Amino acid sequence: MVTPPSEPDTAAADGIDETRDADETDRTGGVVAEPATDEAGSSESLRSVRTATGEVAALVPDGVLTDLVTDRPRTTTPAVAAQRALADLALVAREPALPSVVLIAPSRTDVPDRATLAAILSAVRQAPWAQVTTLARALDAGSALPPSDPARTAVSPDELAPGKVTELADAREAARSFAEVVDGGAERMQAVDDAVLAPLAVSWRDRPAQRSGLVRRVVTEVAAGTQGLSIVPTSDLNVIATEGDVRLTVRNDLDVAARAQLVVDPRKACLTTQRVDDVELPPGSETAVTVPLQAHANCDVVVKVRLVGPAGQDVAEPIEFTARVSPTIESVGTIVVAVLLALGLVLGIARTVRRGQSARRGARTVAEADAPLTLPVLGGSPEPKDDDEART
DSSP: OBOOOBOTTOSSOTTOOTTSOHHHHHHHOOOEEOOOSSOTTOOOOEEEEEETTEEEEEEOOBHHHHHHHTOSSOOSOHHHHHHHHHHHHHHHHTSSSOOSOOOOOOOTTOOOOHHHHHHHHHHHHHOTTOOOOOHHHHHHHGGGOOOOOOOSOOOOTTSOOHHHHHHHHHHHHHHHHHHTTBTTHHHHHHHHHHHHHGGGOGGGGGOHHHHHHHHHHHHHHHHHTTOSEEEOOOOOEEEOSSEEEEEEEEEEOSSSOEEEEEEEEESSTTEEEOOOOOEEEOTTEEEEEEEEEEEOSOEEEEEEEEEEOTTSOBSSOOEEEEEEEOHHHHHHHHHHHHHHHHHHHHHHHHHHHHOOOOHHHHHHHHHHHHSOSSOOOTTSOOOOOOHHHHHO
């Protein structure tokens, strides 16, 4: 008895109700599945069920694989369906309780696609963890079919080495980060994708040596397309105040504008920086960026400067410089100047209070009081006058 297809993790197939007991089966004449002996996620298609007249063998087709060959209207290509089938069978092969058979059986109203079915059968025949068999042989073998121990990996010598694929992926990721900060990034990425996909074509399997050279050339060309932004190296810095600034210069040698963020990262907590806004970089220009600094203690710290995109990945070669931080110099100088000013103020007040009339100053005051109140005529002698007129 072949039941309608069902998903592998379905508790009961259509037409089979495992919630009924034997007495209820006898009363209704229905079909009851034996209690599952393996876990709920089993892909076992060959099952023994009880009926009113005894036990019979029931075949439950795999719903996923059956849907792949009867997909109407067609939404995938035969190659995609074959890869999906291999992926599902690989998961089945990893189950703790290996099923004896996985059945593909469309219903009477469904017609399988011949091209898709041929692609799936061809892929299964080449897979080391599955084999194609007939329904009769599956029924004869039953659950006694011994499980095989397939190889964990299967590598073809004509395949592209994983290291080469990683190089292409890393080059594309660097190009994607660079495209996020420059104008016209979408057009750049279209060219990069075309270049990176070329060595992945299966047509290169017949020419592995030429393919290796193509991978090196593509990685070099993609890396060259991520150049053009740079940070101008700066000299070491002395920080003698608790707050200050450092001026850095970013150069854009491209013929398009760019927009990136400058990140200044001290290696020690004695010096911290504030986040600066994204920097607008016109084509063929140098842009000065002022980064606020805040010193907390005396130290010598290495400061790393990076130019990053929105995802936080570098779009230019980082630079480093050393900062000698001495914020206590400012504090000590301020205290010394304040003390000197206070001493000068105190001395000035004391001098003013203690200053008095000296004998010489008093004598000069008496002499000035007896002096005539009028001055003689320049170049002559004053006319004699009496004392009363002279005092007026």
